[in-house]
Amino acid sequence: MRKKIVAGNWKMNTDFKGGLKLASEVMNMVNDEVMDDIQVVLIPPFTHLFGIGQLIKGNKKVSLGAQNCAAHISGAYTGEVSAEMIRSVGADYVIVGHSERRHLFKEDNSVVEEKVKLALSYSLIPIFCCGESLDERNNGRHFQIINSQLEEALFELEKDELLKVVIAYEPVWAIGTGKTASPYQAQEMHHFIRTTIKEKYGEDLANTIPILYGGSCNAKNAKELFANADVDGGLIGGASLKSRDFTDIVKSF
Numbered sequence: 001m002r003k004k005i006v007a008g009n010w011k012m013n014t015d016f017k018g019g020l021k022l023a024s025e026v027m028n029m030v031n032d033e034v035m036d037d038i039q040v041v042l043i044p045p046f047t048h049l050f051g052i053g054q055l056i057k058g059n060k061k062v063s064l065g066a067q068n069c070a071a072h073i074s075g076a077y078t079g080e081v082s083a084e085m086i087r088s089v090g091a092d093y094v095i096v097g098h099s100e101r102r103h104l105f106k107e108d109n110s111v112v113e114e115k116v117k118l119a120l121s122y123s124l125i126p127i128f129c130c131g132e133s134l135d136e137r138n139n140g141r142h143f144q145i146i147n148s149q150l151e152e153a154l155f156e157l158e159k160d161e162l163l164k165v166v167i168a169y170e171p172v173w174a175i176g177t178g179k180t181a182s183p184y185q186a187q188e189m190h191h192f193i194r195t196t197i198k199e200k201y202g203e204d205l206a207n208t209i210p211i212l213y214g215g216s217c218n219a220k221n222a223k224e225l226f227a228n229a230d231v232d233g234g235l236i237g238g239a240s241l242k243s244r245d246f247t248d249i250v251k252s253f
């Protein structure tokens with residue numbers, strides 16, 4: 001059985017007080033309403049990590065993640081936050097290669113690869129994001145794009161390293177647009193990702209690695225997305241900012 005994961009990427013939203021309130025509401029609802037076999041991950045802004053880490057300390061169902069990490073170990077990189085720092089405040093996960101980082105901050109596959117390796121070396125679980133743009137899909141290049149993102153940023157890893165990675169398929173055209181991938185499109189791509197991993201690393205690893213869907217996933221469409229054989233949960237943006245909506249998504253398996 002693969003791990004089921006629903007992660008809330010808050011992006012650059014909430015102040016510290018609002019973030020603590022949201023985290024504590026989610027934690028209480030998850031404690032009361034959610035089965036033990038689902039892992040919930042809260043991914044607030046950096047400034048909230050320590051506080052929310054303290055709040056959820058010891059909770060088995062709710063974990064903490066960061067939205068990004070530096071591509072360097074330490075040193076003169078003003079404004080950057082290292083994987084080691086993130087780990088030291090109690091986070092278990094870190095998002096790498098989110099499309100907003102790739103597009104707005106010009107991170108390419110080699111930077112993403114560096115971040116994946118650093119995350120792993122500090123015992124963080126990378127949530128590796130991949131996804132195609134609308135143009136790329138319309139031109140029939142979506143499989144090729146995802147394949148090169150996997151090849152160039154992940155496939156240098158050893159088997160025992162890749163085993164620790166979580167993949168999130170987030171089609172860029174679905175992020176924050178209200179346009180969700182259809183259950184068919186999501187399953188088709190998740191299956192492609194799993195098959196690509198199988199060809200390179202074998203069936204056992206391919207069957208173990210969780211692949212999450214992200215992009216306008218909400219309490220209404222989560223059920224039909226999560227029902228697909230290769231969809232193991234979601235990476236949720238906008239809908240993770242409301243505790244009721246987010247918990248309802250978590251309960252959509």
Ligand code: 13P
Pocket residue numbers: 009098170174175176177178214215216217235236237238239
């Ligand atoms: P939305 O759920 O707001 O579309 O964002 C998805 C996302 O980018 C999660 O990382």
